[in-house]
Amino acid sequence: MEEAKPATKPTNCAKCNKVLKKKIWYYRNGKYFCNKTCWRASVVKAEKPAAGEAKPAA
Numbered sequence: 231m232e233e234a235k236p237a238t239k240p241t242n243c244a245k246c247n248k249v250l251k252k253k254i255w256y257y258r259n260g261k262y263f264c265n266k267t268c269w270r271a272s273v274v275k276a277e278k279p280a281a282g283e284a285k286p287a288a
């Protein structure tokens with residue numbers, strides 16, 4: 231079990247870095263976001279395959 235807990239409470243969105251108001255954080259995958267939109271944007275980015283960037287041979 232290695233669940234890293236944040237030492238301090240999140241104060242900014244993990245995506246847009248906007249200041250998070252109390253109790254309205256959107257918590258997903260160990261990160262806090264200001265809303266669902268930012269979470270989705272982050273997820274979409276993370277889901278991109280890191281390897282296998284196929285470039286069309288010119």
Ligand SMILES: [Zn+2]
Nearest residue numbers: 243246264268
């Ligand atoms: Zn945000």
